[in-house]
Amino acid sequence: MSQIFHPSTNTISKVTLLGAVFFLAALLWVFGVIVRSPYVTEANVVRQQPVPFSHKHHVAGLGIECRYCHTTVETSAFAGMPSTKTCMTCHSQIWVDAPILEPVRASYRTDQSIEWTRVNDLPDFAYFNHSIHVKKGIGCETCHGPVDDMALAWRANSLNMEWCLDCHRDPARYVRPRDKVFEIGYKPAEDQRVLGERLMKEYAIDTQRAVLMNCSTCHR
C-alpha cells in the first residue's frame, strides 16, 4: 500500500502538537491581558459627567480639601458625594450665570439629584471601606491617583482583587503618616520601608495578614 502521508508531515504534526501548547499558553496570556486592560477594568477611562466638574480646578487651583466635599470618607465605608447644596455654598455667588452650571442650579431649584457617572465601582459582592484605609494611613492618591490633575475624573487603578491583595500582602510599601493621607504628591521624608514598618506598628496594622488576606474580609 502506498503511503498516504509524506514523511514531512511527521515533523509538521509534531510541530503542531508543540505549537498547540504554546498557542494555548498564548491564549491564556491574551485573556490575562484583556481582563487587566482598560477595556475591562475601565482604568484610565475618562468619564463624561452631567456637569464638567474639575478636581484640577477645585483642588489644585483653589486648594479645597477632599473632605470639604467627600465628608464621610473618614467615618464610613462610603466616601460621600457632595450634595447640590455643597456646590451652591460657593456657586450661589460664583459663576452664577455660567451655562455649564445650569444643571447644578436646576437641581437646587427642583430638588432633583444630579446623577454623577460612577468612576470607581466595585461589584456588589465585594466589600470596601474607606474609613479603615484612611485611619491606617493609606492616601487617597495611592488608590485614586493624581486626583488634583483630573479635569474630569478617571479611575487610576484596575480595582481588581489582584490589586487589593497586592497591597494587603505588604501594606508597609504604601502606609503614610495620618496627616498626609489627603495630600496629593506626597513623598516620604525617609526610606519608605523603614517608615512603613514603623507606622504599621504604630497604627496596629495586622502584620500576620490574618484579616487582610482572609476571603471573608472582602466577601462578606
Place this chain on the structure above:
Amino acid sequence: MSAEKPQGCEVPARPGLRRKGLHACCAPAVATRFLTSQFSLLTFCPLLALMLATSLGLAGCRQDMHDQPKAEPLERSDFFPDGRSARPWVVGTIARGQLREDEHLYTGKVHGRHAETFPFPVDARVLERGRERFDIYCSPCHSRLGDGNGMIVQRGFRRPTSFHDERLRKAPPGYFFDVITNGFGTMFDYADRIVPEDRWAIAAYIKALQLSQNTDPQILTTAERVRIDAMAGTPAGEGGPRQGGSTEEGGR
C-alpha cells in the same frame, strides 16, 4: 506515493532531503495532506474560536452578582418617584441616640442666649481637631488666619468680616456655633457636614486664633517664644494657625 504526486512536483525519495526537495508548487498538496491528518489545524479551529469567544465573553460580561438588587449609598432607584434609593426621614422621627435635648450642646444657646461657655472641656486635642476642621471647611473663604481673605473670596465671593474685628472678638463661642449651624447672610450653614462636637471645636479654635493675633508677646515665656519662632520657620500657611494652638493650650 506517486499517485499523490501532483504533476511537475519533484518530491525526493530520500527522507533526509525532503525539506530541500519541496518545491513551491507542492504547497497545495502538502496542505491537503496536512489538513486531512489527524492533528490538523482544522480540528483545532472551532475549539480555538470557542476559547477565544469565551475569554472575550467572560472578560467583557458582568453577571448578576455584580449588580445585586440592593441599594448602595446614593444608588438610583426606579421604585421611588424622585429616583432616590435613600429615603428622607419621616417628619418627627428621632433615631436612637439622636434626641437632641441638650440645648447648650446642640443649639449653642443657654436660655435662648448665645452660650459664653463650652459644653465640654476644651483641651489641646479639641483645639487640634478644631484647627483641622477649620482648615477644611472655613479656610477657603475666611483664610487660615481668619482674616476673611480666603481663596474663594479672592475669586469673587462676598468678603466676610475678619475674625479679628472688635465685634467678633467679643462674640461668645455660642455665636460661632450658631453661625456654623444656621448660616449667616450669604454664608450657607454647615450643619449637614460638621457634627455638633466639631462645631464647638471650630468655635474654640477661632477663639484661640483671635487670641493669637491679638496677644502682647511680652506675656509669653522665652521658651514659648522660641517654640513659636521655630514654627514660624515652617512652610507658609502652616506657621500662622499653629501659633494660635500653642498660645492657647489649656485655654478655655
